[in-house]
Amino acid sequence: MTKKISFPHLGYYYIVLEYFFSKATKCEVIVPPNTTKRTIALGAKYSPDFVCVPFKYNLGNYIEALEKGANVLIQAGGGCRYGYYAELEEKILKDLGYDFEFYNLISDNHVSLIKGYKFCKKMNRKINPFKCFYYFINAFLMVIFLDKIERYIRLNMGFEVHKGEFEKLEQEYFDSFKNNGIIKNICLYKEYKKKFKNIEINKDINHLKVMLVGELYSLIDTNSSCHIERKLIKMGIEVHRDTDLTYLMITKRFKLRRMIKRGKKYIKYHLGADASGSVVKSLESSKNGFDGILHLKSFGCTPEISAMSILSKISQKYGIPILYFSFDAEDNEVCVDTRLEAFYDMIKRKGRK
Amino acid sequence: MKKKIKIGIPRAFLYYRNYILWKTFFEGLGCTLILSPLTNKNIIEDGKKLSVDEACLPSKIYLGHISQLVSKCDYILVPRICNYGRGNRVCMKFNGIYDVVRNLFPDISILDYNIDNLHFKFELTEFVRMGFKVNKNIGKIVYYYLLGKYKEKRQREIFSREQINTLKSNSLKVLIVAHPYVIYDNYLGNNIIKYFKENDIDILYADRLNRKEAVSYAEDFSKTLYFLYSKEIIGSVFCYKEAIDGIIFLSSFPCGPDSLVNELAIRLVDNVPMINIILDESSATSGLMTRLESFVDIIKARRKND
Numbered sequence: 001m002t003k004k005i006s007f008p009h010l011g012y013y014y015i016v017l018e019y020f021f022s023k024a025t026k027c028e029v030i031v032p033p034n035t036t037k038r039t040i041a042l043g044a045k046y047s048p049d050f051v052c053v054p055f056k057y058n059l060g061n062y063i064e065a066l067e068k069g070a071n072v073l074i075q076a077g078g079g080c081r082y083g084y085y086a087e088l089e090e091k092i093l094k095d096l097g098y099d100f101e102f103y104n105l106i107s108d109n110h111v112s113l114i115k116g117y118k119f120c121k122k123m124n125r126k127i128n129p130f131k132c133f134y135y136f137i138n139a140f141l142m143v144i145f146l147d148k149i150e151r152y153i154r155l156n157m158g159f160e161v162h163k164g165e166f167e168k169l170e171q172e173y174f175d176s177f178k179n180n181g182i183i184k185n186i187c188l189y190k191e192y193k194k195k196f197k198n199i200e201i202n203k204d205i206n207h208l209k210v211m212l213v214g215e216l217y218s219l220i221d222t223n224s225s226c227h228i229e230r231k232l233i234k235m236g237i238e239v240h241r242d243t244d245l246t247y248l249m250i251t252k253r254f255k256l257r258r259m260i261k262r263g264k265k266y267i268k269y270h271l272g273a274d275a276s277g278s279v280v281k282s283l284e285s286s287k288n289g290f291d292g293i294l295h296l297k298s299f300g301c302t303p304e305i306s307a308m309s310i311l312s313k314i315s316q317k318y319g320i321p322i323l324y325f326s327f328d329a330e331d332n333e334v335c336v337d338t339r340l341e342a343f344y345d346m347i348k349r350k351g352r353k
Numbered sequence: 354m355k356k357k358i359k360i361g362i363p364r365a366f367l368y369y370r371n372y373i374l375w376k377t378f379f380e381g382l383g384c385t386l387i388l389s390p391l392t393n394k395n396i397i398e399d400g401k402k403l404s405v406d407e408a409c410l411p412s413k414i415y416l417g418h419i420s421q422l423v424s425k426c427d428y429i430l431v432p433r434i435c436n437y438g439r440g441n442r443v444c445m446k447f448n449g450i451y452d453v454v455r456n457l458f459p460d461i462s463i464l465d466y467n468i469d470n471l472h473f474k475f476e477l478t479e480f481v482r483m484g485f486k487v488n489k490n491i492g493k494i495v496y497y498y499l500l501g502k503y504k505e506k507r508q509r510e511i512f513s514r515e516q517i518n519t520l521k522s523n524s525l526k527v528l529i530v531a532h533p534y535v536i537y538d539n540y541l542g543n544n545i546i547k548y549f550k551e552n553d554i555d556i557l558y559a560d561r562l563n564r565k566e567a568v569s570y571a572e573d574f575s576k577t578l579y580f581l582y583s584k585e586i587i588g589s590v591f592c593y594k595e596a597i598d599g600i601i602f603l604s605s606f607p608c609g610p611d612s613l614v615n616e617l618a619i620r621l622v623d624n625v626p627m628i629n630i631i632l633d634e635s636s637a638t639s640g641l642m643t644r645l646e647s648f649v650d651i652i653k654a655r656r657k658n659d
Contacts, residue, residue, distance in 0.1 A: 048613065049631070055613075082611060083579065084610075091617055091621070104577060221520075268452055310452060310453065311405075
């Protein structure tokens, strides 16, 4: 039986995961179809009632991938409940009658590199550890480059002179990221960075700035949050968001303790998952002249609920508007749009004063 | 005469787990404890006003209890639990509840201890740090901590012995799988306990099983489970599976760990009647009672058929 690997979606990172697993294990990789209404409907149908939304999306992705013919599934998410998804997902899918192998790359709530290597070894017995390491480093760099470009896009896309240029170039950039070596990736990154910088933008001095904070899945996977980020950008707002894989995998480790220290007026201990980050970033952005904060989370996210009660205090003290969104399986996009527009009008009027 | 320090203890969350330890510890150090009243409607209403609407019900109750204690005592005890070592984490609510309380009630002074074994914050050292605020005698602090631990252990032994006696009896037996702060709460679990007692059905409590035994059963059941409090209660399902007539999974809306752990347990256990009850703020109990009645009918009918 040939092995076909699949994994749940997480924003645009499927590019990196596809590259890494196809190179390291030499197996076929099936990227699950793009997340649609059907995905979430499938996921919600078989999930427990009040589990958080990422579970439902992941389950939907798995089912669609299995329908496409995948037979090896991977789960690798950590933090809060996310680390415990794997076992229940496996059980639910087995009960549905699918035939597959399930690999859980998490140990004690964190993604474990050793388990990842063992998984690759099981898929490809002839694996060369050095080559595997090389692919890993390359995948790592890809994540960093993708995030850096995305960060630039978020800050500047709202002010482009000719509409659609950024999106076109972004798609081109994503497409170029396939089967390259490290050196070519670095060259490509530099080349595209120049190209992005050359796009004509018209930035006002008094442009609106908005900070996006909240839970990682809603922030990174824009499908689950009704593409709020792009909607804000299209309104002509500079969108700041720190939460991406680079932050979660690397910088959070070094920053967390200092962050808690900076926010010691509001938090003394780490609140769990990204909640401390949400609090401290909102605190800093309200001091640094942002016009508003958007707090996104999936329904029932425990750490972010703790953060929300603290955020409202910050909002009161600094007079910064915070808009809370909570996403569940059945979301009405029109409702989200209306709230966003009202928020936009409000911060615009406030900014003019 | 020196005035005794008054310490307020909210009757929610860890009260049901650690009360004996806290009582021995603080009374030994010369403080008086003030307990908040039993959970009632007012407390829940207060808690609801204070918290985010999506927050879990026990946390709303907790905040309600704290609002009852404000201005009645010098300190309020709000522990913060992060983990008990590798693979023994707790629900994220316990990580953040201290800071939530601190922000919602800026005027109160809080006594806190922080259990975070992965960062070398152990229970003993943290109790010493906390005890230092109310009493300067380190020897006394350590002694009363150890005494409290010992008393807690004794109490647990008594409970587990009672449980074994119940197992031996011939009447109908039902296992209630719920966090102690749900089942022992006056507002949440009391109705259910009362109902079973009226019907002469013996109740086994999931959290009264010996903790080590429960954890080892839970680790067999699920290798990746890392919520310690969930381990302690879910282990009982697999320990008592053969001896009981029915299992009740009782959780509060939207409990994070329970949503996954209970679902997995329900899928794994077969041959025992099970019911999954989710409690929420609505006080109407008629729907709940109907479900319980039909459940009791089922287990009675099964007993007859055997």
